[in-house]
Amino acid sequence: MKNIVILGATGSIGDSTLSVVDLHPDKFNIFALSAHTNWQKMQALCEKYHPKFVVMTEEKSANKLQQSLTQSQASNCAVLSGEEALCGLAAHAETDFVMAAIVGAAGMASSLAAAKAGKRIMLANKESLVLAGDLFMQAVRDNNAELIPVDSEHSAIFQCLQNGQTGLSKIQLTASGGPFLHTPIEQLKTITPNEACAHPNWSMGRKISVDSATMMNKGLEVIEAHYLFNLPAENIEVVIHPQSIVHSSVYYQDGSTLSQLGNPDMRTVIAYALSYPDRMTSGVAPLDLAGNSPLEFYTPDLDKFACLRLAFEALKQGGSAMGTLNAANEVAVEHFLNNKIGFLEIAKIVERTLNTVQHTYITSLEAIVTNDKIARETAQRIINA
Structure with a gap:
C-alpha cells in the first residue's frame, strides 16, 4: 500500500488521480491532500477519503474547512495552511508518492521538497522545471528521487525511451493547436476569456487553457x-496534431520513429506514473484507430503563436530567462482572464518583460524567487503603462 499526497487535489489532475486511485483501493492510500481556496470541495474529499492531513494554502480557507469538518464530524484529518505545510507533507516520512499538480510557480517549492526527500514525484507542475530545472534535477539525482512526468507529451517520450537514448536524434512534442488553430491572427484581437478556455480536446483549468490557446x-x-x-x-521539436491521439514521438538516427498513442485522457499517464514500471487499469477506453478521424499534423505558425517562439528563445538564453518568461506569462494571463488586456497582448507583455529584466545565472532557490518577483513587477508595470 502506497501513501499518496496530492498537491492540487481540487483541480482537474487531482480529479483524475483520485479516479484512478478509486480503481485500486488495495494499492493506494490517500495520505494527504492540498488545495488553495476551494474548501467546500476539499470537505467532500475529506469525507470520502479520510486523509491524515489536508493543507489549504490560504489561511482563511483552512479556517473555514476546519470549522466545517468539526461541525460535520465526518473526518478527523489535521487541517494545515501555508507553503511550509505543503513542503512538510511532500517530504513527510510516511509519504511514498507525490502528485505535484499545483498550477504555476506556486507549486515549485513543494515539488522541490519532495525531490530533496527522495520521493516518487509524479510531475504535473511543469513550472518546477521551468523555474528551477538545474536545481531540481540535481536534487532528484542527489536524493535518488523518482521523477515521472505526468504531462501526456512527456509521459509519451518517457515511455518511448524506456530502452534508453542510444541513437536518439530528436524528440517531437505534439500540440493540439488549441481552439484557435485555424483562426486568422487578426481575429484573435477580440477573443474573450471564455473562448480561449474552450479547449477542443482536454478539460483543464482556466489558466492552463489560456496557455494552450497561446501555445505558451x-x-x-x-x-x-x-x-x-x-x-x-535544437533537438526538441513541436508539431501540431489537432486530434491529440499521437501524444509525442522520438526519432532515431537509423530512421526509426517511436510514438505513443492513446485517447486524450489524463488518467492514462497518471495510472502509468502510479504503477511504473508496471501498468494497471486507468479507466480509459482503448484507442480505436479505425473509428477515429484521420490524423493531421502541421508545423506551428510562430508569428501567430509567438509565445511558443519566446519559450524557445528563453531556453536558448538559459539562466533566469525561463523564470522571467513564466512569471510574465502568469501575470499577463491573469489580466486577460480578468478582461484587463486583450488575448494578443499576452505575448507582447511576455516579450517586453524578457527584454527588460536583467539576465542572471541561477544558483539558488532564493535567486529564483527574487527573479520571479522582479519579473512579475516588471510585467505589471508594462501593463499599467
Missing part, C-alpha cells in the same frame, strides 16, 4: 523536456 503551455513543455531528457533546444 507547449513552450513551457519544451523547457520541461530539455531538463527531463537532457536535450538542447
Whole structure:
C-alpha cells in the first residue's frame, strides 16, 4: 500500500488521480491532500477519503474547512495552511508518492521538497522545471528521487525511451493547436476569456487553457523536456496534431520513429506514473484507430503563436530567462482572464518583460524567487503603462 499526497487535489489532475486511485483501493492510500481556496470541495474529499492531513494554502480557507469538518464530524484529518505545510507533507516520512499538480510557480517549492526527500514525484507542475530545472534535477539525482512526468507529451517520450537514448536524434512534442488553430491572427484581437478556455480536446483549468490557446503551455513543455531528457533546444521539436491521439514521438538516427498513442485522457499517464514500471487499469477506453478521424499534423505558425517562439528563445538564453518568461506569462494571463488586456497582448507583455529584466545565472532557490518577483513587477508595470 502506497501513501499518496496530492498537491492540487481540487483541480482537474487531482480529479483524475483520485479516479484512478478509486480503481485500486488495495494499492493506494490517500495520505494527504492540498488545495488553495476551494474548501467546500476539499470537505467532500475529506469525507470520502479520510486523509491524515489536508493543507489549504490560504489561511482563511483552512479556517473555514476546519470549522466545517468539526461541525460535520465526518473526518478527523489535521487541517494545515501555508507553503511550509505543503513542503512538510511532500517530504513527510510516511509519504511514498507525490502528485505535484499545483498550477504555476506556486507549486515549485513543494515539488522541490519532495525531490530533496527522495520521493516518487509524479510531475504535473511543469513550472518546477521551468523555474528551477538545474536545481531540481540535481536534487532528484542527489536524493535518488523518482521523477515521472505526468504531462501526456512527456509521459509519451518517457515511455518511448524506456530502452534508453542510444541513437536518439530528436524528440517531437505534439500540440493540439488549441481552439484557435485555424483562426486568422487578426481575429484573435477580440477573443474573450471564455473562448480561449474552450479547449477542443482536454478539460483543464482556466489558466492552463489560456496557455494552450497561446501555445505558451507547449513552450513551457519544451523547457520541461530539455531538463527531463537532457536535450538542447535544437533537438526538441513541436508539431501540431489537432486530434491529440499521437501524444509525442522520438526519432532515431537509423530512421526509426517511436510514438505513443492513446485517447486524450489524463488518467492514462497518471495510472502509468502510479504503477511504473508496471501498468494497471486507468479507466480509459482503448484507442480505436479505425473509428477515429484521420490524423493531421502541421508545423506551428510562430508569428501567430509567438509565445511558443519566446519559450524557445528563453531556453536558448538559459539562466533566469525561463523564470522571467513564466512569471510574465502568469501575470499577463491573469489580466486577460480578468478582461484587463486583450488575448494578443499576452505575448507582447511576455516579450517586453524578457527584454527588460536583467539576465542572471541561477544558483539558488532564493535567486529564483527574487527573479520571479522582479519579473512579475516588471510585467505589471508594462501593463499599467
